[in-house]
Amino acid sequence: MNKTELMEIIKNGENAYIEFKEENIKPKNLAEEFVAFSNSEGGTVLIGVSDDGNIVGVSDENIEEKIMNICRNNCIPNIIPTYEEINIDEMKVVVVNITKGISKPYYTTDNKYYIRVGTTKRIATREELMRLFEANGSIHFDISPVLNTSIKDLNMDVIRDYFFKYNTFDLYEEDKETVKRILINADILKEENNQVVCSVGGLLIFGNRPENKLPQNGISFAHFNGNEITDELIDKKVILGRLQDIAEQALVILRNNIKSPSKIKELKRDEKEEYPSIVLREAIVNSLVHRNYSIQGSKIRIFMFNDRIEIHSPGKLPNTVTIEKMKIGVSYARNPFLVKxxxxxxxxxxxxRGIPMIMKSMKDLGAKEPLLYEIGEEFVIKIYTSGGLGGAH
Structure with missing residues (x-):
């Protein structure tokens, strides 16, 4: 960073990625800032700048050593920053860059987990902390217990059919205690505080009405006559139920809303698929299996426009996964129970396999390359039609 860049940053003030601090800040408070940035998207701490943007400078000749000691001794796991010193009008400003952590969650020596929200830090809520642990692979939300549930919330006929087909034994031939133990071992049920309750995944795959206990479950679908969300709404549905049923219903709804262009070729109708069923199926199942179910109140959203289908899935990509890695087949099972x-x-x-297959299939059809990106707490995939601008029917 040069002097001009630094002056521009100071001029623009604090934001989600920039924090101003004066030299006399306590090590404990500075550690909290470092932890908050590491648990979020990373950021920069400017030491020697007051809250109102005035440059007050740093006089301590040992400031670099002190900062490195704070990162090593006051942050757990320890944080490795990049350090710069820039002189402005004979005053030294220290620039400490903190990257997005790869060993989340980070916490301070008094066992507090901080995150960055806007221009401030705050202690992570239970749900936010759960997501931090989940992002690191320390826990998997899909096998966590759902309070106030019991085996009665499961559809035993669906479970029996599953075990009979894939494990070749009949649950109905077992006594109740044995059945309970089998379901606990299968992570469909969980033992919690001397009670046996359903797991998140158990409800999502085998529940009677999963949305009653997990309102974030399901898909919201909307079809617009145009290419903008402000255009005429043609169809709107909320798809609920078990994941496998949601996948089947969503595919049917999408197919029913697609206008497939066709032309007469040698007295036969030549159908051209705008979106191959296998592409839609993969995209739907991917969103259901890999979304972050710890984000409550947010369903998967599917928008259909004349030129594309958008699938908005709650939850950012896990720590080690990037868009480019996904395109070549590198994946991470956020929800290993659901995947299995x-x-x-x-x-x-x-x-x-899903994303590479989607990319290749649409390329083979001559369509624009699907767009993958993160926005806020969502992962989005846009799949463009292979048939040009299709209209509604």
Missing amino acids: YMENMRYIDQLG
């Missing part, structure tokens, strides 16, 4: 059961039921062919 949906794979056994043949809804998933191979972990990591």
